Amino acid sequence: xxxxxxxxxxxxxxxxxxxxxxxxxxxxxxxxxxxxxxxxxxxxxxxxxxxxxxxxxxxxxxxxxxxxxxxxxxxxxxxxxxxxxxxxxxxxxxxxxxxxxxxxx
Amino acid sequence: xxxxxxxxxxxxxxxxxxxxxxxxxxxxxxxxxxxxxxxxxxxxxxxxxxxxxxxxxxxxxxxxxxxxxxxxxxxxxxxxxxxxxxxxxxxxxxxxxxxxxxxxx
Numbered sequence: 172x173x174x175x176x177x178x179x180x181x182x183x184x185x186x187x188x189x190x191x192x193x194x195x196x197x198x199x200x201x202x203x204x205x206x207x208x209x210x211x212x213x214x215x216x217x218x219x220x221x222x223x224x225x226x227x228x229x230x231x232x233x234x235x236x237x238x239x240x241x242x243x244x245x246x247x248x249x250x251x252x253x254x255x256x257x258x259x260x261x262x263x264x265x266x267x268x269x270x271x272x273x274x275x276x
Numbered sequence: 277x278x279x280x281x282x283x284x285x286x287x288x289x290x291x292x293x294x295x296x297x298x299x300x301x302x303x304x305x306x307x308x309x310x311x312x313x314x315x316x317x318x319x320x321x322x323x324x325x326x327x328x329x330x331x332x333x334x335x336x337x338x339x340x341x342x343x344x345x346x347x348x349x350x351x352x353x354x355x356x357x358x359x360x361x362x363x364x365x366x367x368x369x370x371x372x373x374x375x376x377x378x379x380x381x
Contacts, residue, residue, distance in 0.1 A: 173331045175294045175369050185373050187290060187335055189280045189325050220294050222327040226278045230292055230333060256381060264280050264380035268290050268373035275369035276361060 176218025176232055181270045183217055184233045189226060190255075190263035199259045202251050203229075213242045232270070239267060281323025281337055286375045288322055289338045294331060295360075295368035304364045307356050308334075318347045337375070344372060 192199060203221075210216055210231060215238020221229040233239045242248060255263070297304060308326075315321055315336060320343020326334040338344045347353060360368070 173329065175296065175331060175367060178371075181371075185290075185292060185371065187292065187373075187375075189335075191280065220331055220333055222329040222331055222333045224278065224327040224329075226280060226325055226327055228325055228327045228333045228335060230294075230335070260381075262280060262381065264378060266283075266286075266290065266375045266378040268292075268375040270292075270371045270373040273369060273371040276365075276367065 173219070173221040175275075176220050176230075178217050178232050178270070178273065181273050183270050184236060184239060185268045185270050186231045186233065186239055187266040187268060188229045188231070188263065189266075190229075191226060191261045192223075192259055193261050196259050198254075202254070202259075206248060206251055209245070209247060210242060213245065214238055215241070236267070278324070278326040280380075281325050281335075283322050283337050283375070283378065286378050288375050289341060289344055290373045290375050291336045291338065291344055292371040292373060293334045293336070293368065294371075295334075296331060296366045297328075297364055298366050301364050303359075307359070307364075311353060311356055314350070314352060315347060318350065319343055320346070341372070 207219055215234035217232035219231040312324055320339035322337035322339060324336040
């Protein structure tokens, strides 16, 4: 599903979300897919990349800090975050990082 | 293998490396494991997180831009990058991003 995000010229912002799931992750997959759909409709959204093995990494890209803040406080996303903390994640880390430079091939 | 990196207080730097592999990825896994070992010995290295599904995401964390630059030009790493471009990766993107803030639980 996930591929490499087509982001504009730097600078822009990234949210690096790393998580470990509990053994019982019932409902997690559906919710995370719903959140990708919802995030992609937010103002300032630029793209998202996601993969999970022992650790799950989701990197979303945003035009600026304001759009990240708005997404964090979006109602349905807040509900998902609460369930995540209470039920799905054994641990997680969120890192807000400004992309200063990018290149590829 | 990979888990959530124990990084120090922000600010610090991240390298978000996203890639898609070719069908024939012979030797890739061994090389990527070798690169993790090698990276972790570099000055300024703070941690690394990695997962691959349809897309591969590796995020490494560094004290500053100088340590990222040194790692990029490290000899054995340069050899790996060359083989990667010629053989393993159908496409990739490297993003250098300054972590301004982080939190978790």
